[in-house]
Each structure stands twice: as C-alpha cells, then as structure tokens.
Amino acid sequence: MGQLRVGMVGHAFMGAAHSQAWRTVNHAFDLPLSARMSVVCGRDDQRAAAAAAKLGWESHATDWRQVIARDDLDLVDICTPGDTHAEIAVAALAAGKHVLCEKPLANSVAEAREMAAAAAVAQTHGIQAMCGFNYRRVPAVALMRQLVATGRIGTVRHVRAVYLQDWIVDPEFPLVWRLRKDVAGSGALGDIGAHIVDLTQFVTGNLITSVTALTETFVRERPLPAPSLSGNGQVTVDDAALFLARLDGGAVATYEATRFATGRKNGLRVELNGSLGSVAFDFERMNELEFYDATRPTSEQGFNRILVTEPDHPYMAAWWPAGHLIGYEHSFTHEVRDLIAAIASNNAPAPSFADALQVQLVLDAVERSAATSAWVAVEPELAPV
C-alpha cells in the first residue's frame, strides 16, 4: 500500500485534533493510501519536539519553508493561525504538495483569492487542496445534506443558524491571539461564523447572496496574556456577529456567531424549514439529527430524533455498533479519510479552496455590512485566470 507522507505546521488545538485523525484514519477505514506522520513543525524547537513526541510525529522542524521543500513529503497540513495560511499554502502547492488548510481559509478576501488561484493551478498538476470545514463530516450533518439533496424537505424556505460559545464572557479572560485582528483576522465571525456559513451552504446546496449585519465587541479591553502580564490591551475583533441573509434558492436566513452566549459551550445549531419538512441539528448532541417529515399522516408527524449511529449512516460503518456515540475528533478523521480517498483517485476534495473563498466572500460582506449599516451583496467569486 502506498503512503501519504504528511508534514503538519502548527501543533496547538487544531494540530492535536488533526494528529488524532491522521493516527486513526487507517485503523478505522480501508483506504488505498496509508497516512504517515512524518514531521510536525512549530516555531519553538523544544515545544515542537514535545509535540512530536506527544502527538505521534516521527520528527519535528521549526521552519515551515524547509518542511515544504522536503521531497519526502506528499501533503502539508496547515494548522496555524489565519495570518499565515496564505503564504504557507501557496508555497506548499507551488512545491507540489497536496494541502489541507484549516478554516477560515485566510484573513482576507485577497489572500483567499490568491490561494484559490494557486489551488486551481495546482489541480492541473494533480495536486489537491482542501479547506478543513470539519463539521461537514459529522455524520448527522452529512445525513442532513442527504435528506435535503434527495428532496425530503422540499424547497428550503428558512435557514436558522447559530454558533454559540461562552469562553470569553469573563472580562478577565486574557487577550489571546484569537482576540487580535492582526493574527486572527476577525473574532467570532471568522472563527465560528465561518463554520455555519459553510455548513448551511453545504447542506442546502444554496449560496448566500446578500446580508445585513451587525457586529459587537462587549468587552473592549482585556489583560494581556502570560507571560507579558503587564496591563491591558485592546480587543480588536468582534465578540459577536449577527446577520440576516438571502440565499440563491429563495430561502431567508438568520445567522449568529458569538462568544458571549453564557452556558452554550459549542452550540452550533442549524435548522432548515422546507416545503415538505424540516431538519434540525445541534452539535452539543452531535450524534442526533431531528427530521420532520410533513408527508406522513398528520396525527403521526413530529420531529424524529434520529440517532445517527447506524451502519448505513454516513461514515458510521467504520465505527461501533448502533447507539455507541462518536465524538468531535471523528469529524477530522472523516475529513482526512475523504481527503486521502480524493488524492488516491485524483479527484478534487471538497470543500475546495474555491468553496472556502466563497465563504470568505460572505464573511467580507458581513463585515462591510456591519461597517456601513447597509445590505451588502456577496461579491462574485470570479473565475481564476
């Protein structure tokens, strides 16, 4: 069996999640290529070495440019903050490496466009690029897409999406990198809002065409994080982003991404209402999907709580018997499973960089709407030249 030799850049939260996926994927799924965890790269030598040991990588490195230059690697997995995505991804593709890049694709539309263009070129050489919107690979979400795609809820009229967290409600929570615009690009919007934009476009098969938005920063100043605990700094990103949208299929939508929803830890919730039925999902109960089938006899209609753990549910045949739940990390295992399968068959994986650019264009429209207090049309993606 051939190998897919992986170099991963970044080893924090996302790096740990991706490592678990790479370690596990070939033990759960039968695939034509075997993932090999060749090298992990981080700026600090000691911490990178520790990460390699802890997360299961064969070696470590400190310079991503050297990593992408190696000829014994097939794929670069980018798990760094958003401000470095574009540079690494474009260079890796140019070096002939497949790329998996964490979301959001970039911190700006300009960068995202450049990345999508680079991916389009690479594709002509059989080099694949994928953006890591892992929630698409939650089995309940994949089932939701199936139900919509096969017409089970009819024409989608309403999209209702929230992504609710609460980890910075405490005003003494420090000014970490995710709260700095220069590193993170935006706050709740790009971090978690991006997920619900991608997810809802994915499950509906429709694109957002225009938005009206507001953003808010409730706590504008926070203590600087250790070790530089010398006073406060400015929060330069949004704490919350709310917007209404219209989709190209005729649906209307509400979106909300916030880090101030006290008590909601990872409350990604999506409901779609269609002419024939509805579906509802809550990530805090990620193994369940609710499906309302309005074509059943009236007296028996209701929201059907499907426990998405049957062998004929997406991805689930690889795991445990029905009723035995899977967790957050499995979405990443499914993601790299699909990526490996795409690479092995020389097909484009989804979501592509172009898909992720489109999400970026929506985020950009949200920011422009919030800044101007006006409805804003999502810019067209433009064909890569």
Add this chain to the structure above:
Amino acid sequence: MGQLRVGMVGHAFMGAAHSQAWRTVNHAFDLPLSARMSVVCGRDDQRAAAAAAKLGWESHATDWRQVIARDDLDLVDICTPGDTHAEIAVAALAAGKHVLCEKPLANSVAEAREMAAAAAVAQTHGIQAMCGFNYRRVPAVALMRQLVATGRIGTVRHVRAVYLQDWIVDPEFPLVWRLRKDVAGSGALGDIGAHIVDLTQFVTGNLITSVTALTETFVRERPLPAPSLSGNGQVTVDDAALFLARLDGGAVATYEATRFATGRKNGLRVELNGSLGSVAFDFERMNELEFYDATRPTSEQGFNRILVTEPDHPYMAAWWPAGHLIGYEHSFTHEVRDLIAAIASNNAPAPSFADALQVQLVLDAVERSAATSAWVAVEPELAPV
C-alpha cells in the same frame, strides 16, 4: 337540551379538579346533555359553603346520604378519600344515581367487588358507573392506545412504567391522611401505582397476570398535621412500591410508584416496546408522545416527538390551534365529556367499576407479594352474581 344534575361529595384537590371539568365541559364540547352543578357536599358546613362559592356549585350540603336521596340529581361524583367510596357509591347506585368515583375504586378488594356488583345491577336499570382514571383521557395517552390497537408497534414485549413524585421526601412533612392506611388504604401503591396499572392495561389491551413486588417505607414516623401538632405518628402505608409483572399478551413489565423520587414532581412515564415499534410518554410533558416506527427506512428511524395538539388527535378539536398546549385539568374535562356521552346514549362508560376492580386485584397481588416475598398470581375478577 337535557340536563345532567350533579352532586359532588368531597371538595379538596380532586373536588376542585372535577369542578373545573363540570364547569367547562359544555363550553368545549357539543353534548346532548348539559352538566348542572347542583350541590357540593362536605362534612363541615362552613367549608362546604365556601367550596360551593369558590368552585361554582349552586348549593352545598353536609350529609351525603341526603344528597343521594334527592330526586333532583342525576349523578353523584365521589371525590372523597378511598375509605368512603364503597359506601357512598353503592348507596348512590341503589338510589338510581349515575356514579363517577375517583380512583382507586376502593381500599380493599372486598369493597371493590361489592361496588362492581352494585354497578352491574345498576347497569341493568340504565344507571351508569365509571371510575376516574383520568389519565386515560390525556390526548397523548389516547393516541398511544390508538397506535397500539391499530398494530403500529406490533406485539408488545416490554412495559416500563413509573410514577415518580417527591412530595414527602422531607421527613418533617406531616402525617396527612394519604399516609394513613385506615383512610387511604395504601400509599404510593394505591394513589399513583393504581394509575400506571390502569394506564398500561388500557393502552396495551392486556392484563397483568402475576407479580413479584417489594414495598418500602423510608420514613416511618412523621409529625402529626395541624391542628393536632402534638408529636409524631406512625406512617402506615408504603412510600414506594416496585414490582415486576407478566401480562397476558406475553409482555414482561417493570412498575414503580414512589413519593421519594427527588425532583420528579408528577413523573408518570410509560414506555412500550413492541415487535414493530415503541411508544413513550411522560406526563411532565403531557402534550407529547414519542413514537418509534421500526418499519421506516433504517436511516430515518428515530423516536418521533409528536406534539399531540392537532385537531385530528383525540379530544383536541375542542380546544386551541395546533401547538397550543392543554393541561392536567383537561383530562378531567375529557373524562366527564365521555361520561356524559355514555349516559346520554345509554352506553357503559369506561373504565367501568369492573375494570377498576381488576386494577384493585393487581394492587392486592402486589401487596401480597411484598408481604410474602413470592410471585403472586392476580386473582380472577369473577363474574358478578
């Protein structure tokens, strides 16, 4: 339109619930007879007068014997504690009055047999008797019965029934009449256990044939209630009754009735598992029924939360638009609705006294099993002579 002139004996909790039903029934349902709230009867003249005023009765009385002797009454509604049911009911039937008797039918099998015999005789004269197992008239329960009766869950294999309350967890809660065997007959068993016995036999259409049981009294001594607050008295009934059972259709069952389930206020829960599906009900969410249909496509199977508020659900056309809930008291309104309809059409209402006797026989078997630590067969009902 003819009248149904009602005299009610007892005006505490059940009396208030029945009053609300009699007041409301003709405003919600179109019926051939109009209920007239003629007289309420209680031992204390002043309290009975106050009850009449508060609950909407035309007059009050203090002697139930005089009430049943009146020739301007058509029905006697018995809402007293269980130790007086038999005497009042038998006398009222003998006096040619229809009878609605609260559950449990009696405090002993002997009394219940006497009452069932009296009801059988009265029936031959067109006089009807009904026992007030009001939960049969919760729309979700009636729908459960419909689903089972029409074969939607196939052969019933499992019955799982609990009735959980917590109002006497505090050891300082006083020794009210419901905790005294001489008045109440038994504790949790007869008070709430009776409900789940009746309800499960009703919805399955099967009868319990044998049981193995335990009963327990966790707090055996309690303060005497006001005004006699002079020390403690013995609790002479069960705090909790648990039993396993076999039903004549082949199902096996667990039952539990307790007043010590901290946090469960009126947790009457029933689940049935059949060869083709399952149904589950929780009275604390009494407007919902969960239905699992194992004949649907595997990937769409799940517990379907039916909001039982559609016009084509049992009793619901009389009330509000779909999604507008009804409450506990509506079960009594439905009960007297069905009773009025039965009387008007000269049909026997259900549950009959014979049905209620059968429940009493089950309770008796439970008590004998608990006393002897042995499996006990439920005695046959015996045809009334």
Add this chain to the structure above:
Amino acid sequence: MGQLRVGMVGHAFMGAAHSQAWRTVNHAFDLPLSARMSVVCGRDDQRAAAAAAKLGWESHATDWRQVIARDDLDLVDICTPGDTHAEIAVAALAAGKHVLCEKPLANSVAEAREMAAAAAVAQTHGIQAMCGFNYRRVPAVALMRQLVATGRIGTVRHVRAVYLQDWIVDPEFPLVWRLRKDVAGSGALGDIGAHIVDLTQFVTGNLITSVTALTETFVRERPLPAPSLSGNGQVTVDDAALFLARLDGGAVATYEATRFATGRKNGLRVELNGSLGSVAFDFERMNELEFYDATRPTSEQGFNRILVTEPDHPYMAAWWPAGHLIGYEHSFTHEVRDLIAAIASNNAPAPSFADALQVQLVLDAVERSAATSAWVAVEPELAPV
C-alpha cells in the same frame, strides 16, 4: 363582592380563549371583583347567539356601539381583527368603560397613538386600558422576568427570539383574513412577531432602539376562502419577518416570525444570555424554564430545567400540585386576573396601551427597514398630549 360586568366584541379564536378566562378566573383566584359575562357581540345575529350559548355569555348583541353605550357594563373586551381595534377601544374608553384589547394594539402607528392618547385621558378618570399580550402571564415567562429583574443573569448581552408556526405552508391553504393587509395590518409580523417583541422587552426591561429587517411572502397567491371559492386572491401580508435589533441596555438581538417553519406549531422561543447566566423558554414546553447560573461551581453548571409548577412560582398557587401542568388558556386567565386586580385597586394594568404603542413602533420600524433595506431607528413614543 362587587361585579365586573363584561361585554366582549368578537367571538372567534380569541373570543373563545377570553371566555374561558372570564368563566374560570374567580374559581381559581380570590379577587375583590367577580367577573360577570354579560354580553357577547358579533356581526351575525345567529352566530352571536350560538357563541353566547356555547361560550357562556348571558346575552348577545350585533352592534358594538350599542354594547359600549350600555350603562350596565364595566368593561369592554375587544377580540376582533386589528382593523377595528382603534375605533372600538377609543369609543369604549370615551364611554367610561375599562378596555381589554387584543394584540396587536392596532394596524397602524397612527391608530395606536390615538388609542394610547385616549387611554391616558381615561386613566385620569380611573378608567383602565390593557393590551392582551397574554404570553407575559405564562408562569415560566413571569419567572424569567423575575430572574432577570433580580440580576440572576447579570447584564443582558444577547436576545434570541423566534416565533415559528407552519399553518400556511400548504399553498392551497385559503386566503383567510389574517393574510389580507386591509384587515390584519400585517402577517406574521403583527400576529406573532408582536408577541416576541413585547415578551423580550418585558423580560429584559429594555427597549428595542433600531432594527434591520427583511420580510418575505413565499406564496403570493392563494385560493379565496369558502364560501366565495371563485379563484385566487393576492396575499398582501408577509409570511415571514426577520430582523436584527439593538436594545437600549446594550444587548444585540435576532428576531424571526414566520408561518413557514414546517413542523413548528407554536414555537415561541426566547433565549437571553447575560454576563452571569442565561434563560431559555419554548412555548411548546410552556411549563418549563431553563436557567443557566454561571455563578455555580464550574463542574455543576448546566441548563437547569425548572418545572414551573411550584406554589411559589408566579400564578401557580391557584392551580394544581407541583408537576401538574397548565395550558395555553391559563395565560388568559392570569391576564384577566391581573386586570381585575388592577381595576379593583385603581392601578394601571400592564401592558398599557402606551406599552403596546411602543411595540407598534417597533413593528413599524421593521416594516420601514424591510421596505428600504436600511437600518431604521424605532420612533420615540412621544408623550400623549
């Protein structure tokens, strides 16, 4: 005990609900005045007579002007469509009658202003006016307000409110009056959107200051209703209204009112996130309130499902033991309970016409925003002259 003699105008859905409340209120609550159901008024003599008989009114009438002119009435209860509210209410107040007016207060801001002005004048003569936002009187909602008002969730940051119904998803559902702008004023916005505007302002104690909105009509043509079944007519109101808002306390909000949320029957849901906790309510489980208390030990924090049926919960001491649910209609009983208490003590009931005018101003801002695709400030209420 004194009487409060009531004349009710209109006897459809709302008329039935109000009748149940007037019939029940003095049997559930001890009040200084006894409601007397004197007369019900409807345009058609025969139907009004039938309504009087069915709903329990002493007499019926066909001309509301004659009703308000009677000197044996104390209060006029207006249950007609919105296009007649202003004329009846202003005349009734002028005739010295207390007024209970269903929501929305009026079909236009101009009418609502006139009504609020009339109510202000009447108030100086001891004549009271109240608008029927009944959901304020759901015990769980009243408890939510208590928790917010006593600081249990801290500063409110997020309001998330939807009112989801599905009764016109079928394009063959006829063009009833609620779908005609000339009678109903607006569609989902005024009918159910008004409820969530009032409810969220009530529980937060904050007012909406500006909005950005969209409205949509998914099915623009429908069959004319019986008996005039001759072809189709235009739907002239919104099927759905969505808006973002800012509140004067600093919170940001999403609102959605729709009649196209397949499977959601009466899905009024409100969640508030504050700096110290959160509360969440769903009318389809109206006896429950979820409360997250972020001041508890971290490992024990969670959404606490309070069954709002304890005697120390708002309004509940009048009803049944803990765990015994109440229904939709009880909100109206509580409403008239509070109204009677206010009248008896010569205090202004809430929500006043001025409160309801403020809701109308929000709805007006929503409509203007939807029409102009711009953020719109809610107009100030202006002191009545």
Add this chain to the structure above:
Amino acid sequence: MGQLRVGMVGHAFMGAAHSQAWRTVNHAFDLPLSARMSVVCGRDDQRAAAAAAKLGWESHATDWRQVIARDDLDLVDICTPGDTHAEIAVAALAAGKHVLCEKPLANSVAEAREMAAAAAVAQTHGIQAMCGFNYRRVPAVALMRQLVATGRIGTVRHVRAVYLQDWIVDPEFPLVWRLRKDVAGSGALGDIGAHIVDLTQFVTGNLITSVTALTETFVRERPLPAPSLSGNGQVTVDDAALFLARLDGGAVATYEATRFATGRKNGLRVELNGSLGSVAFDFERMNELEFYDATRPTSEQGFNRILVTEPDHPYMAAWWPAGHLIGYEHSFTHEVRDLIAAIASNNAPAPSFADALQVQLVLDAVERSAATSAWVAVEPELAPV
C-alpha cells in the same frame, strides 16, 4: 520512559475498541509508561494477521498459550467470549502478566471465584488484574460517582437502571455466539445487565444484597449464522432480564436488561434519587449528566443538564475545549489510562477481579431467582484464601 508491552487475545468488537484505546492513550494522557501494541492473537492465522494490520499491532499469533509465555510482554488483554476468560486470565497471571479482562469476568461464579483468587495471589507479586467495566470511565458516570460520594444527593433511596438494546428484535437475526449459553454464559443479563449492576454499585458505593427476577426469551429459535446456514438452532440465553433489588445502604432498585427494546440502541440509563437530590444519566447522551439539587431555592430547582466536557470534569482535561464531545471509545482509553497509572504506581486497579466476582454473584442470584420465582440473597464473596 518505560514501556508496557501488551498482547491482546481476541480482535472482534472489543478487540477493536481496546486497540483504539491502546493506540491513543499516550497521545492523550501523560503517563509514566508507554503502551506498546506488541501482539494480537486470534485462532485464525489469516484473520489475526489482517487484524494486526488493521488495528495497529506489531505482530500476530494464533495460540494464546504461546502469547502468555513470551517474556517480552507485560500485560495480557483478554477480549474473547466469556467461556475462555478464566483459563486465559489464570494462566496469564500465573505467567506473571498483568491482565485486563473484558466483562463479564466469567460465565460462572465458580470460574469467577477462581479468577479472583488468582488475582489475589498475583497481587502479592505486584501483578495487577482489572476487569473492563468501561462505563465507569465515562466522564459523566465518574462525575455521578463524585456527586454521590461527596453527599450531594444525600442518602440514596432509589436506583433505577435499564440497559436497552434492540439488535435482535427481528426473528430472522441469526443465532450468533452471544445467543448461545455455552459460549456467552447468558444473554442480555451477562452482556449488558452486568454493566448496570457494576455501574450502579460503583456510583452508589452500595452492594446489591437480594433480588427477585424474571428472564424471558421472546424468540426461541433462530437461523444458524453463515456459513452454516442450514436451518435453525435454539436460543439458549435470555433475551431480557428484569429484577428488583435491595441494596445494603437501604435503597430499593429496578433493573432491566433487554435486547428487545425497539428503538433503543444503547440505552444504558441510570437514575438515583436521594434525600437531597438526584442524578440521571443516559448513555445515548453520554456527555451529559442531569443533577437535581434539592437544597437550592425551591423556585429554581430543576434537573440541571451538565455538559460534562469541562477541563475540571473527570478525564476531560486531556481532550478538547468545553462543548466538544467525546464518544464511546474514550471510555476504553480512560480505562487503560487508569490501568497504566495503577501498574506504574504498583496500586490495584479498579474494578478488581474481586469486584467483578461480586457482579457475577449478583447475576447468579438473578438467574437463580428467575429459575425459582423466589427472592434470592446474593451470596457473599468470601475472602480469597
């Protein structure tokens, strides 16, 4: 860092789950020993080789006697059906290997006693033995134990435990080994009933002292499994086992284990009611624990849905941020984490073979009760000689 060299016997469902645990444990937790997956053993050479490749073992073997004789192994992990547990475990302990043995410990009390005795002897030589009741290591279960142990629910009065599955409802489902007494020992009782016996004793800290039980086999004949598809065979185990029990702390309990609960896939549910509160757990929502605290103000009491994903919840600091769920397999990872920690510190892991013997004694009492229709006392464990 030292190694813990593991040989695993059996590579079906449990073998796959254990493999995932061994592969993952050192990447999630910082431990003094590193697990090394040395060899997997199965009867069929080809299948064992495939399992080694798929599950990540360095080598494979076909004779467990040779495996336990190897001097380059430290631990034997027994994942075979119950009929072989005793022989392998006793031999492995005698060979100086630590042992992890899947539950139920054995197919008979006699075997279990022998194993417990062997473990006691081994313990004196620093050799550890543990039985794999993995559900103890679900964080929500561990939290439940903490709450009970620290007195948060007071004296436990009620235990209510079910383990509901439905995988053999179809009468055409074949006669697999789990339905044969000679291999599996018992049916639902030993397979899943064992789990709820262990779990409830673990979380309460109390032991079952006596039981009254029934068992039932609904489908007594089934098709022989492939490849021997030549007709039917007898089902020789229970499909369902139900029992009442008394615990040594004074609590009363209901238990039910069944494979005929249509729609319930892995419905392990436990509720405890105590004098000060209650806890409730459902494995189908394994990341949640419901906790009712009766010492809070009455109007705020409710079942608190704790999302057991906080860093200060048991085991969770090793995983993802709050709100990011874990799955079934994590319970095994936690199990081997605790086992490794115990071995490294030369402490006895729990549950010990003696603990598992006690569970076996309860199962034995259940079977004897079901056979004799009598209450049966659980036999004392007897001190190992």
